[in-house]
Amino acid sequence: MATGHTDPQRRERILAATLDHIAAEGVAGVSHRKIAARAGVPLGSMTYHFTGIDDLLREAFTRFADHIVTVFDEHLGGVDDREQAREALTGLVHALSEGPRRDLVLTQELYTLAARRPEYRALTQAWMARSRHLLERHFDPGTARQLDALIEGLTLHRALDPEPHDRELTNEAIRRITTAA
Structure with a gap:
């Protein structure tokens, strides 16, 4: 998988995966690990693009x-x-x-x-x-x-x-x- 610098759509995929996950399992089921897996991105991408779960949820x-x-x-x-x-x-x-x-x-x-x-x-x-x-x-x-x-x-x-x-x-x-x- 491409790095964050060569994958400009990574952030967008994370946000889309977050909304998909919430629709399937609810807000209570959101975690960096689950969203990264759903988005198909390395776990480190989560903290690179978002300061925490609340930042991710607010943006999504x-x-x-x-x-x-x-x-x-x-x-x-x-x-x-x-x-x-x-x-x-x-x-x-x-x-x-x-x-x-x-x-x-x-x-x-x-x-x-x-x-x-x-x-x-x-x-x-x-x-x-x-x-x-x-x-x-x-x-x-x-x-x-x-x-x-x-x-x-x-x-x-x-x-x-x-x-x-x-x-x-x-x-x-x-x-x-x-x-x-």
Whole structure:
């Protein structure tokens, strides 16, 4: 295997392996040895690229949050009016809930870590602020906050329900929040 100097993708592989490992076994199972093995890198690469497990987890979860914000932006980016925004939000909820189970698990692992450890709350708060900023392009800040929570809840319910609700119910919930003001 190439050394760190000739393997510019090593750091990226470590971060991807960390997220894969968390999705498969949870945050509690993360160790330098397990991640190095999963990434196919020497164990020494872990301490070369990251100061410790918390540094690794923060960077991996930051990368994951960036991915989810990109999904938000892909749905809301080309929207011109409120009706299109409502439809885009319905599509977003269904894309997130029908998407990779890995993303759902990673979201819940990050939330659990943030609930237990204040230093991870800043990461989730920044993620929520970025999501709400995208929503505020189309809705006032209070409505954007409600929609952000609705998206999280509907996504989780749809993903875990053996008979998930349809687009009509999602659209109705979004419409109720966005027309209540």
